[in-house]
Amino acid sequence: MDKPQRGYWCECWTQDLTDETQPILRASFDAYSAPQADRWVAVALRTISPALDPDASQEAWEWLYEGRIATRKALLRAEPNAVALTQAGTRITWTIRPVIFLPLAHRQGTELPPCAAEFKPHTD
Incomplete structure (x- = not known):
C-alpha cells in the first residue's frame, strides 16, 4: 500500500449495563471493502449465536438475514x-466506519539520521 486507500475500520465493543461502566473495546479489524467489513460482523454473530439467549439470538439472525x-x-x-x-x-456493539488508510513509512533501505545513535533508553 503506497498511497492512501479507502476502507472500513471495524470495532467490537461491550458494555455492562448493570453497573453502567464505560464500553470496552474487544476487537478491531481493518477491512478494504464493504463485503469484507460486514462479513467480519456476520462471522462474529454466527459464531456466538448458539451461546446467546433467545432474544439476543433473534436479534443476531434478524441482522444476518435482513x-x-x-x-x-x-x-x-x-x-x-x-x-x-x-x-x-x-450490550455488544459492532461498528463499521468508512476511513482512508494512510500508508506507513518503512525503514527498509533507509538509513536512520545520525542522532538516532545518540538515543539512550532509560534503564531504571
Whole structure:
C-alpha cells in the first residue's frame, strides 16, 4: 500500500449495563471493502449465536438475514453503521466506519539520521 486507500475500520465493543461502566473495546479489524467489513460482523454473530439467549439470538439472525443488506448499502454510500444486541445485561456493539488508510513509512533501505545513535533508553 503506497498511497492512501479507502476502507472500513471495524470495532467490537461491550458494555455492562448493570453497573453502567464505560464500553470496552474487544476487537478491531481493518477491512478494504464493504463485503469484507460486514462479513467480519456476520462471522462474529454466527459464531456466538448458539451461546446467546433467545432474544439476543433473534436479534443476531434478524441482522444476518435482513439488516446486513441495509448495512452493506450504507457502507457503499460511505456511511457508518452499527449492529448491537443485548445479552444478559451486556450490550455488544459492532461498528463499521468508512476511513482512508494512510500508508506507513518503512525503514527498509533507509538509513536512520545520525542522532538516532545518540538515543539512550532509560534503564531504571
